[in-house]
Amino acid sequence: MIEEVGYAALVLAFALALYGAGAAASGAKRQRPELVESARRAMLLSWPLISVAALAIIALLVSGRYDVEYVAKVTSSTMPTYLKVTALWGGQAGSLVFWSWLMAAFASAAGLRRWDRDRDLLPWVIVVTMVTLAFFLSLVIFVENPFRRLWLDPLGNTLTAFLRPAGARPLVPTDGQGLNPLLRHPGMVIHPPMLYLGFVSFVIPYAFAIAALVERRTDDRWIRVTRRWTLVAWLFLALGLILGGRWAYDVLGWGGYWGWDPVEIAAFMPFLSGTAFLHSVMVQEKKGMLKHWNVLLIILTYALVMFGTFLTRSGVLSSVHAFAQSAIGPMFFAFIGITSIVSVRLLLDRWGSLRGENQLNSLISRESLFLLNNFLFIIILAVCFLGVIFPLASELFTGQTVTVGPEWYERITGPLFAGLLLLMGIAPLSAYGSSSWRLLGRQLWVPGAASLLVPAGLLLSGVQNWAAVLGYWLAGLVALVTLYEFWRGAVARHRRHGERLPVALVRLAGRNRRRYGGYIIHLGVVLMALGIIGIELFQTQTQGTLARGEQLSLGRHVLVYEGLTQFTTPDGREISRAEVSVYKNGRFEGQLFPRQDFFVAANQPMTIPGVRSTLEEDLYVLLVGWEPIAQQGATFKVFDNPLVNFVWLGGVVFILGTLVAAWPDRETAPVRRRVPAGAWVSGD
Amino acid sequence: MLLGVLVVLVGVAIFPSRAVAQENPPTDDEVNAIAKGLYCPVCENVPLDVCPTLACKQWRDTIREKLALGWTKAQIEQYFVEQYGDRVLAAPPPHGLNWAVYLIPPAAFLVGVAVLVGAMRAWRRPPIQPRQTEQPTIEDPYLRRVEQELQERA
Numbered sequence: 001m002i003e004e005v006g007y008a009a010l011v012l013a014f015a016l017a018l019y020g021a022g023a024a025a026s027g028a029k030r031q032r033p034e035l036v037e038s039a040r041r042a043m044l045l046s047w048p049l050i051s052v053a054a055l056a057i058i059a060l061l062v063s064g065r066y067d068v069e070y071v072a073k074v075t076s077s078t079m080p081t082y083l084k085v086t087a088l089w090g091g092q093a094g095s096l097v098f099w100s101w102l103m104a105a106f107a108s109a110a111g112l113r114r115w116d117r118d119r120d121l122l123p124w125v126i127v128v129t130m131v132t133l134a135f136f137l138s139l140v141i142f143v144e145n146p147f148r149r150l151w152l153d154p155l156g157n158t159l160t161a162f163l164r165p166a167g168a169r170p171l172v173p174t175d176g177q178g179l180n181p182l183l184r185h186p187g188m189v190i191h192p193p194m195l196y197l198g199f200v201s202f203v204i205p206y207a208f209a210i211a212a213l214v215e216r217r218t219d220d221r222w223i224r225v226t227r228r229w230t231l232v233a234w235l236f237l238a239l240g241l242i243l244g245g246r247w248a249y250d251v252l253g254w255g256g257y258w259g260w261d262p263v264e265i266a267a268f269m270p271f272l273s274g275t276a277f278l279h280s281v282m283v284q285e286k287k288g289m290l291k292h293w294n295v296l297l298i299i300l301t302y303a304l305v306m307f308g309t310f311l312t313r314s315g316v317l318s319s320v321h322a323f324a325q326s327a328i329g330p331m332f333f334a335f336i337g338i339t340s341i342v343s344v345r346l347l348l349d350r351w352g353s354l355r356g357e358n359q360l361n362s363l364i365s366r367e368s369l370f371l372l373n374n375f376l377f378i379i380i381l382a383v384c385f386l387g388v389i390f391p392l393a394s395e396l397f398t399g400q401t402v403t404v405g406p407e408w409y410e411r412i413t414g415p416l417f418a419g420l421l422l423l424m425g426i427a428p429l430s431a432y433g434s435s436s437w438r439l440l441g442r443q444l445w446v447p448g449a450a451s452l453l454v455p456a457g458l459l460l461s462g463v464q465n466w467a468a469v470l471g472y473w474l475a476g477l478v479a480l481v482t483l484y485e486f487w488r489g490a491v492a493r494h495r496r497h498g499e500r501l502p503v504a505l506v507r508l509a510g511r512n513r514r515r516y517g518g519y520i521i522h523l524g525v526v527l528m529a530l531g532i533i534g535i536e537l538f539q540t541q542t543q544g545t546l547a548r549g550e551q552l553s554l555g556r557h558v559l560v561y562e563g564l565t566q567f568t569t570p571d572g573r574e575i576s577r578a579e580v581s582v583y584k585n586g587r588f589e590g591q592l593f594p595r596q597d598f599f600v601a602a603n604q605p606m607t608i609p610g611v612r613s614t615l616e617e618d619l620y621v622l623l624v625g626w627e628p629i630a631q632q633g634a635t636f637k638v639f640d641n642p643l644v645n646f647v648w649l650g651g652v653v654f655i656l657g658t659l660v661a662a663w664p665d666r667e668t669a670p671v672r673r674r675v676p677a678g679a680w681v682s683g684d
Numbered sequence: 685m686l687l688g689v690l691v692v693l694v695g696v697a698i699f700p701s702r703a704v705a706q707e708n709p710p711t712d713d714e715v716n717a718i719a720k721g722l723y724c725p726v727c728e729n730v731p732l733d734v735c736p737t738l739a740c741k742q743w744r745d746t747i748r749e750k751l752a753l754g755w756t757k758a759q760i761e762q763y764f765v766e767q768y769g770d771r772v773l774a775a776p777p778p779h780g781l782n783w784a785v786y787l788i789p790p791a792a793f794l795v796g797v798a799v800l801v802g803a804m805r806a807w808r809r810p811p812i813q814p815r816q817t818e819q820p821t822i823e824d825p826y827l828r829r830v831e832q833e834l835q836e837r838a
Contacts, residue, residue: 254734261729360807403723405774412789543712605736
């Protein structure tokens with residue numbers, strides 16, 4: 001019964017999405033507001049319907065209905081309830097329903113806003129969001145039905161179908177396979193929803209951009225309306241990427257957080273184009289320039305969102321993330337192709353009317369530097385895209401599969417990221433419009449000169465890695481320029497209003513959240529850069545097999561193997577847990593317990609590191625014996641990850657900065673009039 | 685005969701074989717230094733030095749054996765390539781279509797620079813409809829004032 005209700009809700013939502021798209025387009029073309037309003041209501045109704053379907057799946061997951069194929073695949077009786085609930089997005093079909101649910105929620109939120117000023121945009125926003133929603137619902141209704149049940153045909157073969165096949169009888173397994181062990185981690189519970197939220201949020205600015213194109217609006221209204229949506233999308237994508245990195249660090253046992261895995265890159269690419277977009281829209285708002293470029297960037301971001309979902313959901317790539325394999329690839333491919341072609345065609349049709357309203361006066365003006373920033377982001381994006389698709393192209397054209405590993409990405413993108421850091425150090429000091437080298441030099445010399453202390457200090461302390469010296473100098477420059485900007489603004493307020501400096505600083509940020517939120521984000525990037533350079537260039541590692549009481553050295557650290565315990569857990573894990581004492585410079589620092597969890601049912605090992613974290617470094621210890629280990633000896637792999645915690649610290653600052661930038665401005669309080677009791681005022 | 689033996693001995697003395705067995709067994713770090721740049725076909729995108737599967741452990745054991753026999757890193761990589769194809773390497777070897785991954789990025793950069801320079805030149809021409817004033821926002825007067833004060837102080 002539950003599955004019938006859930007499936008019916010999905011079908012109804014699909015029909016409503018199709019109706020909404022058609023009615024909105026028809027209403028806009030035939031100037032019939034009642035049709036548009038009907039479409040809007042259809043859009044608003046889609047969310048509760050998909051909520052019913054999602055709740056039905058959760059009910060099946062929690063109640064252990066293993067006769068439903070999806071439930072049998074992603075849950076087992078030993079899983080805790082919270083993991084059963086989050087298994088909604090742990091498998092292919094459920095995650096597509098979850099995507100649709102978020103899409104419907106965001107579309108409804110857009111539909112509930114006040115449309116007084118943008119009535120012409122509303123129908124086309126409905127069309128774009130409902131077409132996207134209909135596409136995802138079609139995937140779950142026709143290909144990846146989460147309510148499909150297991151059956152046994154008369155010959156004893158297992159079948160999967162929503163309706164009972166002729167002659168078949170229900171198959172009810174006693175237990176399910178359970179969620180992929182790698183996904184049973186708090187970070188991985190939150191990571192996919194964050195990424196999906198980021199992906200789905202980007203559909204809204206895209207929808208407004210397309211609406212503006214259809215309606216031949218050449219102003220920046222669509223950008224102003226969707227600025228917060230874009231920031232929210234960007235925030236969630238950033239959160240998803242950071243959480244994914246933390247998950248990889250904690251669970252995958254690589255000793256790092258970013259492996260340039262194709263699916264990591266699939267989420268990173270829309271983040272890159274979205275970041276370029278966030279910068280370039282400021283130029284359009286201030287100067288009326290880059291109109292074509294901004295539309296193109298949001299079309300690209302939408303296409304990359306779809307491409308990212310395609311990569312993770314189609315099984316076209318094999319990686320630690322791409323657990324799912326299904327037949328939805330061609331449908332995705334067609335949808336990406338059609339939406340991209342239609343969008344670009346629309347942009348080309350409107351090309352003439354979208355010409356800039358201003359000219360570029362200086363090569364070092366703010367808008368020129370933003371253009372350079374966009375150029376670097378897009379080149380990094382192109383490199384990422386090439387790295388992801390090249391193995392597929394090679395297989396397609398030569399039959400030979402190749403690997404494009406981290407070294408290739410790092411060698412090419414490293415200088416580009418350095419270029420971005422340099423721009424982050426210069427651009428905040430440049431002005432819109434006319435600017436000169438002399439003016440910029442006057443602004444830059446104080447923080448620029450101070451930043452030279454960083455490389456000088458590093459060289460004096462014996463650091464000889466030129467890439468590290470350059471990277472830390474650039475990070476220092478950005479930090480000083482950003483702090484200098486805060487200082488200048490606060491001092492200006494202090495002098496003008498007599499405010500104390502801390503108060504002036506807070507009010508400064510409060511009065512222009514976008515600008516100072518952006519600066520806080522830059523500070524977050526600086527902190528992350530410290531960590532990234534630290535782990536990339538100064539990570540050391542060693543490995544050794546120790547008998548009990550023996551020791552292994554890495555730099556200033558000494559590890560002593562104390563012993564190993566093995567036990568099983570009620571959720572089906574065989575755990576081997578080592579006990580290691582850690583000494584640094586001869587002083588006892590504490591004990592670590594690196595372990596291997598072997599999930600028997602899934603036949604999958606999971607390596608959980610023992611980590612001793614300080615701001616200076618992480619000592620990251622892995623137990624790397626995959627065969628039954630004798631109690632007397634074990635093999636350890638030890639990493640010293642300098643400054644890695646700055647990555648997480650920077651991530652927190654980054655998110656805080658985005659929240660500041662995206663925080664809604666205080667509405668101007670309406671003037672209230674005193675009205676005598678019982679009086680009637682027009683408009684009240 | 686004697687001359688032949690002498691030639692061989694001189695040849696061995698002048699051109700010692702590179703494949704000389706190691707006296708000490710290879711350390712884990714030596715094995716991992718090579719494993720770090722290899723990927724097994726099953727565990728795609730997980731480098732061999734950190735891959736926890738049994739198959740990858742066997743590969744690491746193979747590297748250890750080869751190192752013990754005195755093989756170089758290049759010889760060991762070549763061995764795995766011959767066994768499993770180019771996909772075991774961390775980056776595509778530069779031949780045939782693989783050149784694309786090395787040539788496209790710099791080419792894209794140069795094309796991008798050309799497009800950027802072209803766009804900047806085009807935008808430096810007089811505009812069609814110069815925007816008279818910027819759209820006023822709540823913050824702008826304040827920002828202008830701050831900038832103005834800073835200019836005055838500079």
